[in-house]
Amino acid sequence: MSKVAVVITDMFEDSEYTQPAEAFKKAGHQLIHVGLKSGVTVKGEKQGTPVKIDKAAQEVKVGDFDALLIPGGYSPDKLRVDDHVVRFVKEFVESGKPVCLICHAPQLLITAQVLKGRKITGWKSLIQDIKNAGAEFIDQEVVEDGNLISSRSPADLSAFIRACSKKLK
Amino acid sequence: MSKVAVVITDMFEDSEYTQPAEAFKKAGHQLIHVGLKSGVTVKGEKQGTPVKIDKAAQEVKVGDFDALLIPGGYSPDKLRVDDHVVRFVKEFVESGKPVCLICHAPQLLITAQVLKGRKITGWKSLIQDIKNAGAEFIDQEVVEDGNLISSRSPADLSAFIRACSKKLK
Numbered sequence: 001m002s003k004v005a006v007v008i009t010d011m012f013e014d015s016e017y018t019q020p021a022e023a024f025k026k027a028g029h030q031l032i033h034v035g036l037k038s039g040v041t042v043k044g045e046k047q048g049t050p051v052k053i054d055k056a057a058q059e060v061k062v063g064d065f066d067a068l069l070i071p072g073g074y075s076p077d078k079l080r081v082d083d084h085v086v087r088f089v090k091e092f093v094e095s096g097k098p099v100c101l102i103c104h105a106p107q108l109l110i111t112a113q114v115l116k117g118r119k120i121t122g123w124k125s126l127i128q129d130i131k132n133a134g135a136e137f138i139d140q141e142v143v144e145d146g147n148l149i150s151s152r153s154p155a156d157l158s159a160f161i162r163a164c165s166k167k168l169k
Numbered sequence: 170m171s172k173v174a175v176v177i178t179d180m181f182e183d184s185e186y187t188q189p190a191e192a193f194k195k196a197g198h199q200l201i202h203v204g205l206k207s208g209v210t211v212k213g214e215k216q217g218t219p220v221k222i223d224k225a226a227q228e229v230k231v232g233d234f235d236a237l238l239i240p241g242g243y244s245p246d247k248l249r250v251d252d253h254v255v256r257f258v259k260e261f262v263e264s265g266k267p268v269c270l271i272c273h274a275p276q277l278l279i280t281a282q283v284l285k286g287r288k289i290t291g292w293k294s295l296i297q298d299i300k301n302a303g304a305e306f307i308d309q310e311v312v313e314d315g316n317l318i319s320s321r322s323p324a325d326l327s328a329f330i331r332a333c334s335k336k337l338k
Contacts, residue, residue, distance in 0.1 A: 111297045128280045132301035
């Protein structure tokens with residue numbers, strides 16, 4: 001089964017974490033929560049879902065994992081100011097291993113400067129940011145381009161989870 | 170005195186609204202709160218400061234005002250998906266009238282596609298978005314470029330208010 005890193009901090013969109021996490025665990029995959037500081041508990045924006053951070057980004061390397069999940073909400077905005085998180089995301093995208101992105105998650109890839117020439121979707125507030133980063137924004141429930149699997153919002157979660165699950169071994 | 174439009178919705182950074190608003194009103198300027206829907210009360214992210222929306226963006230035009238203030242927080246992310254708000258901000262920037270921006274406010278100017286060739290500052294999470302939009306990001310407490318006056322965060326508020334106040338007649 002796969003070891004999935006979840007890059008997450010406060011104000012994540014609850015369902016964009018809980019639903020993929022539940023599906024991945026049910027399928028036997030292991031989740032490791034990577035954030036700004038290990039041992040702290042972060043919370044979702046709307047329901048306050050608690051998530052314990054297993055490792056700070058500076059303590060992990062891409063080789064330790066098989067796939068990456070980045071939930072949306074305002075968590076990506078808070079994570080993209082941290083150089084260790086940005087470095088981890090950049091190396092993950094460049095590794096070719098599956099990267100599952102939803103909602104505001106593309107913000108992290110913009111800061112990591114790894115979107116040029118890629119096809120992606122995301123929350124509609126990011127459309128111009130995604131285009132300015134040199135990517136093609138596609139308005140559909142799931143966009144797959146190489147190792148990037150992206151969706152727009154909680155309404156796309158079923159299709160998102162289905163597409164991501166197919167990439168996990 | 171000046172009529173200042175404040176473009177705002179839920180999850181604004183409280184102090185980035187309350188402190189400029191207090192200073193502008195004390196100097197005799199009039200504030201008109203422009204948002205997604207008139208008559209509703211929106212709230213700040215951390216202190217829950219209530220702000221009544223006077224006009225929806227579709228009900229106003231730049232000619233009705235002398236200056237624009239855009240507080241930060243997550244309010245700009247929520248406003249930039251509304252075509253009327255984006256049109257209003259775009260026309261304001263192009264009018265040459267003062268536009269006061271702090272923290273996440275540049276996100277609205279990115280969606281409005283009016284940042285190319287401009288000098289600006291803002292919250293550090295936006296640095297790559299601002300550069301990708303063709304603007305020059307400058308890391309200082311206030312950046313003035315023509316009619317654009319911008320600051321980074323609540324820590325810059327004193328300098329921000331001083332710079333903006335000078336532009337109001």
